[in-house]
Amino acid sequence: MPLPSDIEKSFAASLLDKDGRVPSDLTSYSSPVPQSRFNIYRNNVHVALIDMMAAKFPIVLKLVGEEFFRGAARVYIRANPPTSAMTINYGKGFPGFLENFEHVQDVPYLADVARLEWLRMEAYNAADRKSLGGEDLAAIDHDRLIETSFELHPSLRLLQSEYPVYSIWQANIDGVALSSVDLNSGGEDVLIIRPRLEVLVIKLASGHCDFVRALGSGIALGEANERAFESHEGFDLQLAISGLIGCGAFTGFSK
Amino acid sequence: MTNLSSWLDKPIPARAGVGLKPEHFAEILDTEPDIGWFEVHAENYMGDGGPPHHFLSLIRERYPLSIHGVGLSIGGEGALDAEHLKRLKTVVDRYSPGLFSEHLAWSTHGDIFYSDLLPLPYNEATLETVVAHIDQVQDVVGRQMLLENPATYVTFKSSDMAEIDFLREIVARTGCGLLLDVNNVYVAGTNHDYSPQAYLDAFPFEHVGEIHLAGHAEARDDAGARVLIDAHDRALVDDVWALYERVISSGVSVPTLIEWDNDVPSWARLFSEAQKADRILKGAQTEDAVAV
Structure with missing residues (x-):
């Protein structure tokens, strides 16, 4: 039997990577390799984090369009996933990410608009x-x-x-x-x-x-x-x- | 371990409540609807100040409140995040809720928080970890917690215990209570091809301190089998209402929450769902009174 730690490790690793191969310990009554069932978790993780970013940066989203924003946010979350359940603080690095994101170099003010939106969030939750x-x-x-x-x-x-x-x-x-x-x-x-x-x-x-x-x-x-x-x-x-x-x-x- | 005085101080009635959404703050305060209680996700109230705390404090003055954690990763193999546990305690201390609950799931592995309720195998090794985590939570927060049964989409080859036996054993070893999510029972039963009713028949109702009800989405897996997804984005299906009525008519009379977290409806729509649950609860209470 695999160690619990190995199961969780391979589950976690497949959640955000590109392939998203179903971990070997998973199964289901209908299908022994439940890829589409595992994809529900992958999708939940991506959607939850991307929605979180969309809620924090609504004007950036408006400036680049929903589809592009969600694509950019996906790249961001894969490179910078949250490190705490304190998700109020998640997204702080997004303005810096946009500054270097090659696909928005023709929108040079975008990172500063993101900074403004982030500071608004900070002010909203401040003491x-x-x-x-x-x-x-x-x-x-x-x-x-x-x-x-x-x-x-x-x-x-x-x-x-x-x-x-x-x-x-x-x-x-x-x-x-x-x-x-x-x-x-x-x-x-x-x-x-x-x-x-x-x-x-x-x-x-x-x-x-x-x-x-x-x-x-x-x-x-x-x-x-x-x-x-x-x-x-x-x-x-x-x-x-x-x-x-x-x-x-x-x-x-x-x- | 349970702080009995604060527990009794702010009791939650055996009535329906709803998950509190910022979209509804103003209307609730304006209209003061006749609803039993509200529940919030602890993680949404971990900021230092601002509108979330302002409105929740006003609502707390008027209604009983339950606090539901979604980020502690109790089912994870790693140590609990002590900082997060401390934040959770701060929220609980600040609002003195009538009920406090978390999930049988994990959401953190290593340094990464995945923002989802992820499943775990059920065996002696994972049981011991979950028990240690719940002991720690109840020690730090200083009161009993309720543990919620999960909605799952896969099973594990390394599981060798039934979910209900796993839950029973956790309760026996930690003294925690249970939060019975009837929609999760329906979702998991459908997804793993067992009877939700049979699962409920075996459920230790004597430990249930709260019930959750919610809507779900529907899909198909690779083999074409029906898979339900715990989406909290729509009204309950009739099958879940029917399961709930059977739970209530079997003598379980506990606070019942309507969860609607995504595609949040108007207050009137959400309130009407709660009123429906209230009628079921009241109907059973009246029958009990007649029987006496």
Whole structure:
């Protein structure tokens, strides 16, 4: 009798490989080599994982079409099957995979659209935290404002793209033709956050991304402002702060 | 091992419930339907926060809840994923469910999670592994679990025990209960050419704490034999309703779940399936009362 470990090993190996030969310990009353019955398991595994990817990357799917997406996802899952039953985290590597996937090299912005969708998923499942309002921040002593550092919302994510990734994503959400987006209009920076139940996707003005990133790494307001201003002359601190308060980005500050 | 106080604290009535789907969150909260309970897949509530927890907490305040794990790989030969078991305990602790269940199946081998409920041979070696895994789950989670009978498409040459004997032995050695999936009995009976009714006649009903009902798809194997697939994507067939009625009329009165996980229907459609199961349960309870 084969060892239980050998049976499971050959079963597992045949689930995702190309041939999918039925393991020798399997049988059925109707057919001694139950290939089509074993294929039900193979199909279940592929469909479950591909559906999982389709649910996480709906705009990528829309951009490349369902058939192509499912083919690409199949290549991805075979090369990068999930390593945990914590499937909320599965698919994180898909944007990087798309970046190098030879069949989508004529859609250079696709990987960044996938990144945006992935960050939305992260924000969706991130920890809940109450945001501070303008009145909470008004309590900060003015003299000490530049030395103050801030705690940002646990769902806050940033994406910097060489492509107009926000415009491409938003056009697809709105159901507007992609031809309305000038793909050569330059890069866009995006902030993603879920202050309450809804995930917000916000296009950032020049310099704001550097500013938020600096704050997020614990750098005090004064220095974060200087850094943003050095690299982006038009950086407007007032505008950046009010935008961040408006989307619930602040959850605490150093006293 | 069983935490009796929390068990009694949030009992699940011997009524019908349904698998809770995000598509129905808002309508359930708006209309507060007269339904006995809800069940969720633990893995869908393992994130830190966000809408899933928000809505499940609101529903939990209004209804009894059951938590059903789909990723622990209890039937696998490898050690259980301790991190995953810890996450499962976190979900159970957070929602204090009336029932907690998992599957007689495996889904992880080596480092790979296959996201499906895969079958195992039934023999002394696999029995010992399953028993050790269930002991570990009940120790870590700190309460009794129910183990669900599988829907299978193949059998193993290395099996030398009947599934029911395997289940009985697991219950005897671990003290776990059973989740009887009547559709799985019908599917497996058809797929392996035995009588679902005979299987049910031999089933240890005294250990059943919950019943599952679902729809299945149909195909043919290489030899042209009928093969049923546990798809959870449609309404139950009449044959499964008939098996269920016989189980209930034989005196088993336990919480019964309608599972509909794919091609999820409208709330009204799903609720009507639950009401049908409720009528069967109530009918048997009324007969019992008359008999007394």
